[in-house]
Amino acid sequence: MSILSRDFYVRDPLAVARDLIGKQLVSTIHGKRVAGIINETEAYDGEQDLACHARSGKTQRNAVMYGTGGVAYVYFTYGMHWMFNCVAREKDHPAAVLVRAIKPTEGIDIIRSIREPIKPSHWCDGPAKLTRSLGITGEHNGSDLCSDTSPILIEDKLKIPDNLVQATPRIGINYTPEPWKSMPWRFIADLS
DNA sequence: TCTTCGATTGTCT
DNA sequence: GACAATCGAAGAA
Numbered sequence: 156m157s158i159l160s161r162d163f164y165v166r167d168p169l170a171v172a173r174d175l176i177g178k179q180l181v182s183t184i185h186g187k188r189v190a191g192i193i194n195e196t197e198a199y200d201g202e203q204d205l206a207c208h209a210r211s212g213k214t215q216r217n218a219v220m221y222g223t224g225g226v227a228y229v230y231f232t233y234g235m236h237w238m239f240n241c242v243a244r245e246k247d248h249p250a251a252v253l254v255r256a257i258k259p260t261e262g263i264d265i266i267r268s269i270r271e272p273i274k275p276s277h278w279c280d281g282p283a284k285l286t287r288s289l290g291i292t293g294e295h296n297g298s299d300l301c302s303d304t305s306p307i308l309i310e311d312k313l314k315i316p317d318n319l320v321q322a323t324p325r326i327g328i329n330y331t332p333e334p335w336k337s338m339p340w341r342f343i344a345d346l347s
Numbered sequence: 348t349c350t351t352c353g354a355t356t357g358t359c360t
Numbered sequence: 361g362a363c364a365a366t367c368g369a370a371g372a373a
Contacts, residue, residue, distance in 0.1 A: 197365070206365070216358065233366050234355030240365085253365055273368085283366050327365045 156310040161301050164224030168243035168250040169340060171224075172198040175241070176320055176344045177313035180257055182289035183306050189262030189289050191279055192312055195255040197325045198340040199240075202249060206331040206338075209249035219297050220249040227307055229286070229296040236283035239291050241300060241309070255282045255326070258346050313346075320344050 159178065164171055173196075181190040199207035208217040208230070219228045220242055228240040228251050240251040257279045259266055266288045270278045279285040286292070291307060300308050322339040329336075 199365075208365080211359075214359075230365090231357060232364050234357075234364085236364095236366050238365060255365085277368090281366070287367095325365070330363080331365095 156312070158301060158303055159225075159309045159311060161223070161225045164241060164243050164300070165245050166224070166243065168198040168200045168252050171241065171243045172196040172252040172340065172342050173320065175252060175254070175309070176342055177315035177346075179260065179310045179312040180239075180254060180285075180289070181261075181308050181310060182291060184262065184265055184290045187262055187265060189265050190310075191257030191259045191261075191285065191289070192346060193254055193257050193309075194346045195343045196341070197253040197255060198243075198250075198342075199253065200243075200250045200340075204338075205335045206325060206328040207249065207251070213249070217249065220251050221247055224250075225299065225301045227291075227295050227298040227300055229291060229293055231293060233283075237286040237292050238282050239286050239289075239295075239307075253282060254285065255341075256280050256343075257285050259288070315344050315346075 175193050175196050178193050179190050202209050209220050213221050223246045224243045226242045228242050240253045242251050244250040279288050299305050321343050323341045324337045325341045
């Protein structure tokens with residue numbers, strides 16, 4: 156299985172978000188692989204995108220978004236949840252792709268032990284759920300996703316045809332003004 | 348199945 | 361001091 160290269164990430168985040176659908180997100184917990192296929196993403200692009208964390212310029216929290224693509228941007232929100240993003244574009248061009256949902260493929264027993272008693276269909280169907288299932292926390296912020304020694308990385312997996320991918324407005328950005336609020340920068344595919 | 352609502356704290360104004 | 365790229369329990373239907 157091949158790991159996605161830096162070139163994959165150093166592009167328009169819209170293209171990265173679309174192409175990430177069908178890829179496999181892999182985490183290592185206690186030396187074992189825990190993985191799932193990405194089926195929902197959202198793109199955030201630059202300081203002009205008022206839904207993006209970089210809208211107010213560079214801060215301590217969003218600093219890794221200003222680096223080169225192919226790095227993990229993990230942040231904490233709502234007082235209890237971690238979110239996992241892939242940094243996109245080249246250095247000094249803040250952009251990222253939020254991974255919102257995955258379909259578990261490997262390490263099912265580990266996920267079950269973490270997520271019990273929740274039903275399997277709801278283990279990884281939200282951005283904070285997948286980070287909990289894969290053990291992703293702020294410690295992973297800034298991790299390189301292009302190295303086979305990284306605790307989190309993304310592998311090439313399925314090729315999803317365009318007719319199975321839908322684009323819709325992004326979720327959870329109710330206070331963001333138009334036109335950003337309605338930009339169809341969320342990508343989903345039904346991989347059931 | 349759908350809707351409402353409480354939880355809980357880092358970050359920026 | 362306000363709000364957040366949310367979750368999951370509980371209650372209604």
